[in-house]
Amino acid sequence: MKLDPAFIWTAFVKLLPAIPITLYLTVISVLAGLLFGTGIALLRIYRVPVLSQIASGYVTFIRGTPMLVHLYLVYFGLPAIIDVVSESFGWSFRSVSVPYFVFAVIAFTITASAYMSEVVRSGLLAVNRGQLEAAHSIGMTTPQALRRIVFPQAFAASLPNLTNSLIGMLHGSTLAFTVSVVEIMAKAQIVASTNWKFFEAYLAAALIFWGLTVLIERIAARVERRINVYNRGGVA
Amino acid sequence: MIQLSRITKSFGRHEVLKGIDLNVGKGEVVAILGPSGSGKTTLLRCINFLERPSGGTVAIGEAKADGKHPSKKDIRELRLKSAMVFQHYNLFRHKTALENVMEGLVIVRKIPKEKARAKSVEVLEKVGLGAKIDAYPSQLSGGQQQRVGIARALALEPEVILFDEPTSALDPELVGEVLEVIRRIAKEGITMVVVTHEMGFARDVANRVVFMDEGAVIEEGDPREIFAKPKQERTKQFLKRITPEPNYSI
Numbered sequence: 001m002k003l004d005p006a007f008i009w010t011a012f013v014k015l016l017p018a019i020p021i022t023l024y025l026t027v028i029s030v031l032a033g034l035l036f037g038t039g040i041a042l043l044r045i046y047r048v049p050v051l052s053q054i055a056s057g058y059v060t061f062i063r064g065t066p067m068l069v070h071l072y073l074v075y076f077g078l079p080a081i082i083d084v085v086s087e088s089f090g091w092s093f094r095s096v097s098v099p100y101f102v103f104a105v106i107a108f109t110i111t112a113s114a115y116m117s118e119v120v121r122s123g124l125l126a127v128n129r130g131q132l133e134a135a136h137s138i139g140m141t142t143p144q145a146l147r148r149i150v151f152p153q154a155f156a157a158s159l160p161n162l163t164n165s166l167i168g169m170l171h172g173s174t175l176a177f178t179v180s181v182v183e184i185m186a187k188a189q190i191v192a193s194t195n196w197k198f199f200e201a202y203l204a205a206a207l208i209f210w211g212l213t214v215l216i217e218r219i220a221a222r223v224e225r226r227i228n229v230y231n232r233g234g235v236a
Numbered sequence: 237m238i239q240l241s242r243i244t245k246s247f248g249r250h251e252v253l254k255g256i257d258l259n260v261g262k263g264e265v266v267a268i269l270g271p272s273g274s275g276k277t278t279l280l281r282c283i284n285f286l287e288r289p290s291g292g293t294v295a296i297g298e299a300k301a302d303g304k305h306p307s308k309k310d311i312r313e314l315r316l317k318s319a320m321v322f323q324h325y326n327l328f329r330h331k332t333a334l335e336n337v338m339e340g341l342v343i344v345r346k347i348p349k350e351k352a353r354a355k356s357v358e359v360l361e362k363v364g365l366g367a368k369i370d371a372y373p374s375q376l377s378g379g380q381q382q383r384v385g386i387a388r389a390l391a392l393e394p395e396v397i398l399f400d401e402p403t404s405a406l407d408p409e410l411v412g413e414v415l416e417v418i419r420r421i422a423k424e425g426i427t428m429v430v431v432t433h434e435m436g437f438a439r440d441v442a443n444r445v446v447f448m449d450e451g452a453v454i455e456e457g458d459p460r461e462i463f464a465k466p467k468q469e470r471t472k473q474f475l476k477r478i479t480p481e482p483n484y485s486i
């Protein structure tokens with residue numbers, strides 16, 4: 001095999017248009033996962049009867065199964081459900097008209113929710129109980145106290161873990177190529193096989209992922225610095 | 237002002253409070269003393285339901301709550317009429333001194349920001365922290381943090397302020413500045429309940445001291461009388477162990 005350095009650049013340029021798809025996949029599923037994950041974490045921390053057991057079961061099942069399996073289960077299971085439901089209501093809507101992208105996002109959200117819930121839970125547990133008590137003592141309701149006092153501190157505490165999960169999801173989003181979503185990896189495969197230059201194309205993909213990851217790390221570091229101003233000690 | 241009747245509290249099978257009755261009049265400063273484990277902090281925390289009593293009733297002014305089955309609204313009413321100063325300050329760590337004091341005014345009392353800000357600055361100046369309003373708790377000494385804690389309580393203009401061992405976590409040389417602030421607000425006629433180990437402070441500032449042991453009130457009365465000639469054997473023993481106490485009054 002002979003390396004074709006010039007083709008790395010060619011592939012690189014050809015992969016660029018696929019970046020938005022990868023970012024959408026990642027960002028949407030991470031944000032939705034953060035939302036659901038927070039709900040799951042609260043259910044478990046407050047030990048809400050029945051729901052907290054369901055939440056625990058969800059987390060252990062999802063974390064105990066590979067992300068690719070979630071994707072396949074959603075991809076092959078959800079359309080059938082949609083069609084049955086749609087038919088029973090007499091709608092003309094059919095799963096065929098749902099883009100593959102949507103299935104991928106749903107599957108990744110399911111994955112991210114489970115992982116995010118643990119990130120959020122550890123963040124919430126890191127906040128001293130006294131903070132909530134102080135908020136209550138000045139007359140705040142629990143939702144007010146959570147929103148204004150506990151969540152901001154929990155977010156700061158879980159930022160390193162969140163960054164980790166975000167990077168994990170970014171890289172995990174490559175699995176979407178198995179259900180025909182043309183993100184960076186799928187594009188790389190197309191570029192590679194049409195030109196018969198696999199190594200160069202995948203190397204270009206690697207560089208793009210590395211670049212995106214470095215970007216995330218930079219942003220995270222900046223946010224961390226800003227958010228942790230209050231942790232920088234002075235006298236005490 | 238505060239009426240506690242038949243307050244009981246059990247943690248599992250351990251009975252911490254055994255039916256306590258306590259009335260605190262308007263403007264009165266009551267110090268609760270007693271050996272550790274006597275239930276004084278638990279009693280204080282039952283007043284604003286940070287601890288839910290197992291039985292009895294709590295009333296502050298018009299607000300009243302049943303210990304065992306309080307409604308959310310009743311608890312909130314009690315909390316709106318009271319404020320608490322904590323042993324470990326419990327300042328909101330992600331907020332500056334000023335924001336700590338403003339938080340309750342803006343979010344709970346719905347006072348417009350500018351007005352709340354002016355009020356908060358004024359109260360912070362009163363506790364001697366006018367120069368530190370933009371500092372985060374982590375940048376303040378223990379004594380300064382506790383004074384912010386007092387300002388946070390004071391700004392709400394509550395009917396009662398509950399102090400939970402406000403100087404116990406402080407370095408000895410910082411105790412004085414905090415006690416001095418508490419002493420000053422006590423003179424303004426704010427109703428206060430203070431759980432403390434500072435005997436000198438209790439003697440000088442309190443109108444009444446309450447001795448607790450093993451979840452019950454053993455003796456109560458005028459501080460001068462009780463410190464001079466305690467009637468109960470357990471009070472005598474306790475005072476003997478505590479004295480000679482350092483005098484931090486300024």
